[in-house]
Amino acid sequence: MTQPIIQFEGVCKSYGGQAVLRDFSLEVFPGEFLTIIGRSGCGKTTALKLVNGLIAPDAGRVLVQGEDVAQTDLVALRRRIGYAIQSTGLFPHMTVEKNIAYVPSISGMRGWKGAQRREKAAALLKRVGLDPALAGRYPRTLSGGQRQRVGIARALAAGPELLLMDEPFGAVDEITRGQLQDEIQRIHRESGITILFVTHDIAEALKLGTRTLVIDKGAAQQCGKPEEILRRPATEFVKMLAEQQRQTYLPPDEPLEDRAYCGAGTPLRAV
Ligand SMILES: Nc1ncnc2c1ncn2[C@@H]1O[C@H](COP(=O)(O)OP(=O)(O)OP(=O)(O)O)[C@@H](O)[C@H]1O
Numbered sequence: 405m406t407q408p409i410i411q412f413e414g415v416c417k418s419y420g421g422q423a424v425l426r427d428f429s430l431e432v433f434p435g436e437f438l439t440i441i442g443r444s445g446c447g448k449t450t451a452l453k454l455v456n457g458l459i460a461p462d463a464g465r466v467l468v469q470g471e472d473v474a475q476t477d478l479v480a481l482r483r484r485i486g487y488a489i490q491s492t493g494l495f496p497h498m499t500v501e502k503n504i505a506y507v508p509s510i511s512g513m514r515g516w517k518g519a520q521r522r523e524k525a526a527a528l529l530k531r532v533g534l535d536p537a538l539a540g541r542y543p544r545t546l547s548g549g550q551r552q553r554v555g556i557a558r559a560l561a562a563g564p565e566l567l568l569m570d571e572p573f574g575a576v577d578e579i580t581r582g583q584l585q586d587e588i589q590r591i592h593r594e595s596g597i598t599i600l601f602v603t604h605d606i607a608e609a610l611k612l613g614t615r616t617l618v619i620d621k622g623a624a625q626q627c628g629k630p631e632e633i634l635r636r637p638a639t640e641f642v643k644m645l646a647e648q649q650r651q652t653y654l655p656p657d658e659p660l661e662d663r664a665y666c667g668a669g670t671p672l673r674a675v
């Protein structure tokens with residue numbers, strides 16, 4: 405059986421006596437695009453930060469590629485994991501090229517100097533749908549959507565097998581957002597990278613996810629293929645979330661339980 409790339413085993417995490425995650429367990433398999441959705445403050449960012457060791461669980465374990473994060477060299481771990489966040493976190497005093505090359509450079513990866521660095525950064529810029537001519541620009545001279553794309557290019561630069569994305573498209577307009585969603589889907593398809601993608605937008609979660617995890621009240625409410633979330637919501641909260649999207653994705657007037665299950669890998673299409 406394939407080994408999960410990420411495992412949460414009975415993870416508990418509290419802040420100031422307030423439980424954020426309670427006995428939280430999850431397995432993510434290589435090549436999945438797992439979207440995580442839930443209300444603000446439900447613990448989505450907390451879950452991502454447990455994966456790259458930015459925070460540690462109070463109880464339970466988080467494993468990446470079978471290794472307990474608590475026992476792992478965190479610097480080495482983070483080099484294997486791309487991390488893209490809503491605010492992009494680009495370094496303002498560095499050009500786009502230097503931002504992209506940052507992790508490979510500090511990691512001492514070969515082939516990231518001079519002309520090779522230029523070539524690699526240009527290839528990454530193209531991969532995220534940007535003109536390589538932007539390489540010499542500074543982040544402040546880019547649009548919000550361009551900055552998001554550079555943030556993704558930077559997260560991909562060291563060739564990670566795992567990409568953590570925390571509401572990466574939150575700060576852009578609807579059209580740009582749709583384009584960025586298409587780009588990340590293409591990158592996922594072409595590279596086979598595993599993606600953990602946090603969003604508070606159910607439409608985005610269902611469009612992008614090969615599986616979607618719904619979190620509420622510190623616990624997983626349901627984790628399933630988008631079709632399952634829509635057709636067989638496990639809890640009232642999931643049902644409430646899915647309700648509007650059912651109208652977008654499924655033909656009208658079909659009762660909840662009677663639908664035939666679409667099966668693995670069937671992409672959702674708006675009707
Ligand atoms: N360092 C911290 N100290 C104290 N409380 C924290 C800390 N980090 C997070 N929290 C609290 O933990 C809860 C979960 O936070 P988290 O950032 O995981 O939520 P989220 O689901 O990502 O929310 P959002 O959708 O708003 O980004 C929140 O109530 C938050 O206030």
Ligand SMILES: [Mg+2]
Pocket residue numbers: 448449450570
């Ligand atoms: Mg968050």
